[in-house]
Amino acid sequence: MKIAIIGAGAMGSIYGGHLSLKNEVYLIDTNEDIISSINNNGLIIEENGKSNVYRPKAVTNSEGLPEMDLVVLFVKSLYSKVALAGNKNLIGENTYLMTLQNGSGHEDILGEFVDDKHIIIGTTEDNGAVLGVGHIRRGGIGNTNIGMLVEDNEGFLLKVKDTFDCCGFNVKIHDNIQQLIWNKLFTNVSLSVVTGILQVKIGYIRSNEYAWNMTKALIHEAVEVAHKMGLEADEEKITKDVENVSIKSPEGVTSICADLGAGRKTEVDTISGSVVRAANKVGVKVPTHEFVVNMVHAMECKEK
Numbered sequence: 001m002k003i004a005i006i007g008a009g010a011m012g013s014i015y016g017g018h019l020s021l022k023n024e025v026y027l028i029d030t031n032e033d034i035i036s037s038i039n040n041n042g043l044i045i046e047e048n049g050k051s052n053v054y055r056p057k058a059v060t061n062s063e064g065l066p067e068m069d070l071v072v073l074f075v076k077s078l079y080s081k082v083a084l085a086g087n088k089n090l091i092g093e094n095t096y097l098m099t100l101q102n103g104s105g106h107e108d109i110l111g112e113f114v115d116d117k118h119i120i121i122g123t124t125e126d127n128g129a130v131l132g133v134g135h136i137r138r139g140g141i142g143n144t145n146i147g148m149l150v151e152d153n154e155g156f157l158l159k160v161k162d163t164f165d166c167c168g169f170n171v172k173i174h175d176n177i178q179q180l181i182w183n184k185l186f187t188n189v190s191l192s193v194v195t196g197i198l199q200v201k202i203g204y205i206r207s208n209e210y211a212w213n214m215t216k217a218l219i220h221e222a223v224e225v226a227h228k229m230g231l232e233a234d235e236e237k238i239t240k241d242v243e244n245v246s247i248k249s250p251e252g253v254t255s256i257c258a259d260l261g262a263g264r265k266t267e268v269d270t271i272s273g274s275v276v277r278a279a280n281k282v283g284v285k286v287p288t289h290e291f292v293v294n295m296v297h298a299m300e301c302k303e304k
């Protein structure tokens with residue numbers, strides 16, 4: 001398959017590196033240092049206690065590249081639109097666009113570039129981190145959950161599954177992919193965003209009664225929205241799951257916490273902001289989520 005991955009950070013490199021074993025893969029990133037390092041030294045991924053080197057083609061822009069079968073978006077979501085607009089020439093009539101970015105509602109931006117029949121949305125349970133330029137750690141490995149907004153008449157999801165599974169992924173195809181997306185969203189819109197605002201590690205959430213109260217209030221509002229959207233959401237179970245994340249990974253740092261700590265912009269608009277937009281559509285009040293969106297943006301703008 002001819003695949004372009006936009007964003008050669010932690011996740012783009014993990015998917016791009018592995019997929020390059022059996023596919024024609026182009027890794028696209030605006031960071032010239034990353035691209036020249038991958039082209040000169042290969043893409044180095046620490047995984048399973050080993051250091052493996054992959055050799056995808058790496059470019060700073062898509063000029064001169066052919067139309068792709070699949071374009072996977074792995075930039076932080078605040079750059080999605082600009083990244084797709086800058087690489088429009090990769091997208092032809094038959095090109096599918098896929099996002100596994102955290103948060104929800106990404107289909108709105110993908111829909112500006114292809115029709116609903118060519119949009120694949122989902123989540124990944126894999127995770128990773130950038131260790132250096134062109135040097136990535138593949139952390140936990142889990143399922144890659146994918147689905148479409150409409151019937152998959154062309155059977156493309158099965159092709160994606162075959163292509164990805166033989167390169168070291170574990171793809172699951174879902175009829176109700178929004179359910180999977182919201183299952184993951186509950187943690188990010190509660191625990192993750194509170195760790196960001198407080199600038200604390202994941203363990204603090206359960207060990208501090210006030211942080212835990214805020215987290216539960218955010219879960220409660222998000223569950224009300226999910227119910228109105230017709231999704232399943234068992235508040236007690238979700239609260240227990242989030243509690244377990246805090247207890248089992250006390251030293252973990254969420255990406256929203258890391259972004260704010262490093263003075264970077266965050267993905268809050270497609271995380272908490274997506275709950276606010278969904279709430280407005282279904283007529284539920286979510287004042288706590290509105291508050292945290294403003295709080296995170298206010299923190300992004302603080303002078304360093």
Ligand SMILES: NC(=O)C1=CN([C@@H]2O[C@H](COP(=O)(O)OP(=O)(O)OC[C@H]3O[C@@H](n4cnc5c(N)ncnc54)[C@H](OP(=O)(O)O)[C@@H]3O)[C@@H](O)[C@H]2O)C=CC1
Nearest residue numbers: 007008009010011029030031074075079083101102127128
């Ligand atoms: N990391 C993880 O464990 C997980 C992340 N995700 C999701 O995956 C997505 C990517 O995350 P992650 O890999 O951590 O992010 P990274 O910041 O590591 O990687 C993103 C890369 O995209 C580059 N980039 C920014 N703008 C453009 C552009 N216009 N064109 C091309 N490249 C661009 C960035 O360059 P620069 O740094 O110079 O801006 C960076 O190299 C996010 O939506 C995240 O929520 C999902 C599950 C787990």
Ligand SMILES: CC(C)(CO)C(=O)C(=O)O
Nearest residue numbers: 187188192253254255256
């Ligand atoms: C909660 C966590 C750490 C789970 O991987 C996450 O997705 C994040 O906020 O970065």
